Amino acid sequence: MIEVSSPPEYARTTFLIFVLSMLSTSCIYSFSLHNYTTVYKTCQYVNRKFSLYYCIMLCINFEQNRSNSTKGQKTVVKLCFVLNYSLFYDKIIQNFKKEGKGMERKPFIKINLKPTKTFYITFVLVYFFVILCECSLLPFSRQGFSIISLLFIFFSFVRLELRENPVTAFILATLSSFAFTVLMQILVGADPRLLNDVTLLGNVALNVALTYLLLLIFNRIKWALIVSNTALFIFAFIEYMVISFRGSEIKISDFYSLRTAASVVGQYKIEFTSKVNYSILLFLLFIFVVSITKFTHKSKKSQLPRLAGAIFLGLSLFTVSWCMNNSTNYMQLWAFDGTKYNGLTYNFLIEARDSRVKVPEGYSDERAEEILSAYTGTESKEDTPHVIVIMSEAFSDLSILGDFNTSEDPLEYYHSLDEDITKGYALSSVYGGNTAVSEWEFLTGNTQAFLPYGSVAYQQYIKKSADSIVDIMNENGYTTISMHPYRATGWKRDVIYEIFGFDEIYFEEELSKDKKIRGLVSDETLFSDIIKRFENKKENEKIFNFCITMQNHGGYEYGNFPSEVTVSGIDVLSANQYLTLMNKSDDALKNLISYFENYDEKTMIVFFGDHFPSLNRDFYTYVMGDRSTTFEGTMEKHKVPFFIWTNYDTPEEEVELTSLNFLPVLMLKKAGIGLTPYFSYLDALSEKIPAINFYGYNTVTDRKIRRVSEAQGEEYDLINEYRVLQYKNLFRR
Incomplete structure (x- = not known):
């Protein structure tokens, strides 16, 4: 049997004070209006409201006995007082309006004396959420939630009437x-x-x-x-x-x-x-x-x-x-x-x-042709390798940001690669997303630096035709293949790849789904499809395979994905899950390279990340400190790792910094594939400006990254020439 106590002593005392204040105020108003019946009406009103008040107090005490909480009780008591005060003074105002002369205008605020359906519904809902809040099922502070609850219940009584x-x-x-x-x-x-x-x-x-x-x-x-x-x-x-x-x-x-x-x-x-x-x-x-x-x-x-x-x-x-x-x-x-x-x-x-893309300073078709006329291109060698390009979703090396410890090295195999390899970092123009921007920069040699903030060329600017390295590979007798284990319509890839001229295009419908991680095709599964295509290739067929992974796509707080690699010193779920994914990519990469190490035809693998992951800010602050929000620190979060590995003898090289738009030039040169005049121009430009992205550029003179908007002198002229040529490639073909 549940025992329900009567309202506590402090509540009854407060209520008596409340009644006395109502009566005294009522007398003052009624005497001022010469309306002696107001006192009687007010007393009737108080008696009527007391029953409602007492019922509410019983509910409060029931809740108190259930949860042993006095804060919620006091909050609702205050709520009742506010309601009663509001209703009482509204009664006085209504009497004043009726008895006084010249007060016939409709009130700005009208308060209902009798509870309406809206009030009852609101009160029940608020009380329900108060219980959830008290049980810590809702992330609210009790004080803040009580204030908002008061407002909800108050306005369920109040009626604003406006002209x-x-x-x-x-x-x-x-x-x-x-x-x-x-x-x-x-x-x-x-x-x-x-x-x-x-x-x-x-x-x-x-x-x-x-x-x-x-x-x-x-x-x-x-x-x-x-x-x-x-x-x-x-x-x-x-x-x-x-x-x-x-x-x-x-x-x-x-x-x-x-x-x-x-x-x-x-x-x-x-x-x-x-x-x-x-x-x-x-x-x-x-x-x-x-x-x-x-x-x-x-x-x-x-x-x-x-x-x-x-x-x-x-x-x-x-x-x-x-x-x-x-x-x-x-x-x-x-x-x-x-x-x-x-x-x-x-x-x-x-x-x-x-x-809107602005016309470059001093632009004309003749000016663009004049700049390009100084470059004639180069010839391809006879024995060029198969080329596999893997743009790994959100692949990055977080260790470049600062010192922090993990339970194990998530990129142990990647860090161990040191033979027959060119290795370094490349500037990406995007962070946390917009993969298609990095993809476009690599395939075309163009840069996001000359396009509006947030734009995506795939969706906004490429309509009919576009120059890309796919044309170069087609002209050199390669079978050009694209693979992406996700939907064809993403970033309009189904349309863009046709425009670029890929011979074979594979999306999730055509690729294996043997193993998925967080609902996405794993790198291991995708790399097995690359191997299968090589195992089934025709005799004397040369393959150019451009592949985009999906395993590491953003959303690093997955419920059923255990963190096998963890960060020491700070518990950030997104960082732990991301590093675990990096570790799985590292394992898949090891298997892929192990296969092609024993492949009997010359093969080159180009591997790079498209952008840094969007992780919890607390992690970046923990690793980088105040540098996290500076220009220099932010540019560090745009440096993605890359390598060009071969299964034949090539000199090892460390590239301090390039950018994704210059990376295809490096790939073509390493593979012995001839450059077009445009890519020859990019090769020459990269000797003076080794890296450029949407935000900044790097120079040979002092290796310091500056904002693109701050370029001056010779650097400004070089960048503007690049802008002129890119504008012609995109909009004046």
Whole structure:
């Protein structure tokens, strides 16, 4: 039998004080209005509310006996007091309105004296979530959750009644836009205080413009507020997921790759932090309040809201335009600094503005042809090897970032390779994702440095034809093969590979699926397909096999994947799982090279990573310290390992630093395959500028990486010539 005690002494005492304060305040108001019946009405009201209060207190004590918690009890007691105070003073206001003269206007806030269905539903839901919070099943602080719960229950009693006019629309649109600008920054993990006056104004004005645009469509303030702010919140939540998964913000090119993103999203785990949860609750509170708010119209056919919407939409767009002309895109290298300093919506608009490829300074077709005319190309040797190129998904050597210990060397075999090999590091233009950028740089010799931030040439610029090393290999009698154990539509590879001219194209439907890791085809399985193709090759057939792995794709907090390699000194699941995957890639690489060591025909294997993995920031901070967010430190996270190995005698060479666009030149030269005039130009350029990516370039003189935008003198001229030739290759063919 469950024993339920009566309300505790402190609650009864507080309630008596509460009743006395109500009566005394009631007397003051009633005497001032000469309305002596108010005291009687108030007493009736208090008696009626006392029964509700007492029932709630019984529930509280039941919960107290169940969980021995007094904090939750006191919180709900305070909640009841707030409700009773609100209801009581509303009663006084209603009496004042009825008895006083000149008070016939409808109230701005109307409080229902009787609980409605909305109140009961809200109270039950809040109480349910309070229990979950008390049991630590929800990641909320009790104090913060109690405050939001109070607001939910308070607004289930409160009814806002507003006149739908231009002033109301302006106030609500501006306030909600400001609130959601702050809320979105908090949701994505940025500090709203980092926004300066111009960027804050730009974000608010842009959000206001969206609200007024919808006001023109719906002609109702309520629906304009709900739809616009719901869209903004969803956009912010997607931004949060992209930053969590990939380590960078949403880009224009992401809308070209929605199918690719949808196909791999299952690999990732969404982390609902306390900030995310509170953001969701506050968003729901906003929708709840707006939904129950009553907007009165002078006429159902009134066009005044639409007229006001048109005027304020124009003013908002003018404000956004002014802000864009008076600020520059703050685009740093780490994760989402653009969003952090520009604001989410405003930063996205700036990136959209800058997404068009600009014509290079001094460009003309004649100028491009003049530059290229100085290079004639080279001839191929007679006995060229088979060439296998493996672009390994997210393959990197984290040891270059700083000193840290692991339970074992995840790349033991890779580190041991030292014979018949050219080995080093190459600059990649991307981090945490956008594999197609690295792929495009290697296959074409072009660089992302001259394209807009976040763009992907595969999806945006390659339409009909494009020069690539596939053409060179085809002209030299190779059977050109592409292999990728995932969907053909990813990054439009099915279309691009046809344009490039591959003879054989294999995707997941045509390749083996013998072994999968985290639901993705393992490197071991893919490498076995490479071996099978060589075992079944025709006599005298020369093979060029371009292969992209999938095993190590992002999403390094997989539930059923044990960490066999761990980092000492810090427990970061993403780092442990990633290093375990690297270890498995290392084993698969060992098996592949072991096979071709005994292969009786000359074979070259080119192996490189496409980008660094997007791991938990705590890991990078632990390894790199303050360097993690500097320009130099960030460039280190764009250095991917590569090697060119042969099963025949070649001199060993260490390459300090190159870049993925220059790597095919090195491959062709090592294989004895002739260069076209364009690749001969790249060969000459790499002697003076050994490495270049989207963010920076390296020079022979001092081996220091500088920002591309800071190039001067001869270096600027060399880079601009490269820009001119690439522009012609992409857009003036």
